[in-house]
Amino acid sequence: MNTPLHVGFIPLVDAAALIVAVDKGFAEAEGLDVTLVREVSWSNARDKLNIGLFDAAHLLAPVAIASSLGLGHVRVPIVAPFNLGLNGNAITVSPALHAAIMEELEGDRFDPMATALALARVVAARRKAGAEPLTFGMTFPFSTHNYQLRFWMAAGGVDPDHDVHLVVLPPPYMVDSLASGQIDACCVGAPWNSIAVGRGVGHILHFVSDIVAWTAEKVLAFRQTWSDKNPETVAALIRALQRAAEFIGNPQGRAEAARILAEPGRIGVKPDVILRALEGRLQVSPAGETRGSDRFLLLGGEGASRPEPVQAAWLYGQMVRWGQAPMTPGALDTALAVFRPDLYDAAVGRPGGDAPTSQVVGAFTGPPFDPTDIAGHLAAFEIGHWKPLEQSR
């Protein structure tokens, strides 16, 4: 008899490997009887995983880390043995803010430093004119979206906690909020940026891969206690996901995957919108301009499926930088331990070892990320709200 599993997901393109693994029968071939449960909020996905209603969940990588650290919530150790996607978000701005940034832009509009400096000038001009601060939407306090937005604007001299408003909005509300002027910009995953552009209420200013080349975006998360007790099941699901990621990586498979994902009970938007996100070829302006990038959303390609602890360390570093997490060696170790390349390697039969499969981090500014010296790394950034490690210890 197949092992029954309940797995939660949020309708986003980076749930692709999970949905395809189930709907193409790859999970069944591994002896798993997976029931996918579509969720409406990250809080629900996290809580249902934590209390055992879900055996696994499609989760924001920073939520998995925050849960293990007990940040803003009860501490439940989580393990992430599979990266469901790297990157995939974009920064979309309202037509008005886009025009204002382009007006102030000096240099290449795809250069995040140039746009961040332009944003800083827009923010300064608004302050001088007595206008309301700009409002940026993002999807969760512990989210890559939050950190990517902050990283970008801070590089130009905009303090995300003082110079603008950063608000959490559920992705399905993002486009309406841009249209109504409730927010001026947002950082959100696929397909929502494309939907905003399609409706003429937003311009995609940056793919987040412009800001940080490789960021762990969503992971397949298990409770550590459950994973420890069910290693065979975890390995079987990893193999099914790996097969799905490879299927999506091939062009014929990708088109079929887009149709599977488009189903109403899955993501429920048009297949061509999903296909464009999977291909990294997006319409970026309401006028019809398109832009492509191989790194827009990495599913499986470039070794993206293997969870690299250095990416967990970078995310932890962002939590520290913005005052969400304490700077302690213990906390860093906990964050690193969430990402489990060993489980991944064992499941897919990859020779172990510490050599990462893909390049990691690669931010557009600042020194190369060093996971062994997060304090030193953060010290290189002017804006931040963190306390250095207690010197007395």
Added chain:
Amino acid sequence: MLWIFPREQEWVMGAETSPKIVIVDQSPIRAAILEEGLREAGYGGVVHISEMQSLLSRIYALDPDIILIDLENPSRDVLEQMFQVSRAVRRPIAMFVDQSDAASIQASVDAGVSAYIVDGLKKERIKPILDLCVSRFNAFAKLQDELDRAKSALEERKVIERAKGILMKLKGLTEDESYVLLRSTAMREKKKISEIAQSILTASELLK
């Protein structure tokens, strides 16, 4: 799911003070059912928010002791912002009221409701509110289910009536004969009468 966050001033636990409760629910009927239940139980200060725009600023303005939100509401993630270090009114800490109380957490998740509660409220005071909430949410779900079933029964009956009409017209049968034909076909094909009726409607639509 229960959460606690401390207030700048401790909440006064006098017998006459009733906690200020905010219900965040996009279903006006369910919110009304819950609100009524809370009022009957003697909780006076209940406010219902159905508009999700500016949710946080409304909550900060109301400054509630308890927030009840349905789990199908994507705006739960918006509330998570309350637990962040920010310029917000207060810095909350989130936690289960009692991590050992798995049964009541399970009951609330099953019913589809979660609660966010300020620190200072004793567990004895929270429990009846949450129990009431769970039972009202379950009552609403039952009501909804019955309503849905009644609706679909009505729809099925309409489809059968129309299929009978088509059979009477095309095959010159009486109403009773048409029904017998539908029923015997359904039995033979191991389908519901309404399914057979629906396929007759679809076929007649196609052959028009």
